[in-house]
Amino acid sequence: MSTFEMDDQQVASLAAAICATAEAMGQEMNPGTAAMMAEDLCAYSVPAVKAALKACRFEVKGKLAMADILQRVQAADGRPGKDEAWAIAMTTNDEFETVVLTDEIQVALAAAKPVLDAGDKVGARMAFNSAYERLVGQAREDKKNVNWHVSVGFDANRRTQAITKAVQMQRIPHERGQLYLADLSVAPVTEDGRAVVALLTGDVAQPSPKLREKFAAVKDSMLAMRQASAEEKTELRILAANELADRRALLIQQAEQLEARSAAQ
Incomplete structure (x- = not known):
């Protein structure tokens, strides 16, 4: 539930602001009406x-x-x-990607999964949008604060990037982001970390010799993949598909638990 609660002075000040706003818009408003509107809005923060x-x-x-x-x-x-919620939901298809998502995105994705698995991406998006808007509407009616959480991918570098970005966007607090990184045994962003980001953004950065060796190893691995036989490539795709299925099953299980807890409240 929302932790905001205005005191009497704040409610009175807000009522005056509502009257002033109405006047600025060319409308006369009864002070009693403004006070009633302020009372209805008192569960939200004054700045908002x-x-x-x-x-x-x-x-x-x-x-x-x-x-x-x-x-x-x-x-x-x-x-x-x-x-944006749909784009975030689709990022979970990559098992290497660490995704920061809300409870509503996770539950809506679970609702759309049967349609998505059937190969109907348009229908899946429609199902997702319908579920997501309903869930968000209910959460806002209940005055629940947004809850962002992390779905961890296999790539350690992407974990750092995803969590750091979420902290910068104020989707998770700085302290919580540091705890995530510590729990995942991932060091905070270093010069090498910035070098990895630079590869994605096109900025100039100098990685350490050790990181350059890792980049070379990745390049060699990609070359080996190109030269792999058709049978080896098929085995790799099957392995990746199984890992993705396991991850999506976990997401659905977590979504069901969230929905069950919400229904019990």
Whole structure:
């Protein structure tokens, strides 16, 4: 549940801000109406509500309504939109990728999995969007804070990159990110870590001799893969598919546990 709770002074100040916003939009509002709206919004943080009022002044045409404020307050809760959520969900298809996702993304992906497994990606996306919007709507109605968690992939370097990015985007706290890295026995980002990121971004960076050796080993491994026989390649693909199936099964199990806990609350 949300931990925000305004005191009486904050509610009164918010009511005054609502009146001022309505006036700035060319509307006269009864102070009692503004006070009632402030009471309804008191479960949210003061900065979030004030930011929503500011957005309303620039974006809303016509009279200020409670729905306009609430829509913008909820959109600032850190939950991604359905398109971004789907892109995050699809990243879990790569068993080497570490993915930082919300409870709603994980449960919605489990709901869409049968359609996705049948090969209907368009239908799977529609099923995912429907489930995701329902779950997000319910979570916002219940005033639940967004919960980001980590689904660990096999590639250690990608773990560092994914967790570091999640911390930078404020999806997980810095302290929690450090704990994840420590629990996974991954050292914090070093010069070599930045060199790995530089390869992806195109920036200039100088890896250490040891890391250059690793890059050379990866290159040799890729060359060996190209030269492998068709039978060896098939075996590698089967192994990767089995590992991916195991990971997706784990994600579904975790999603079912989340849904069961949510239903029990």
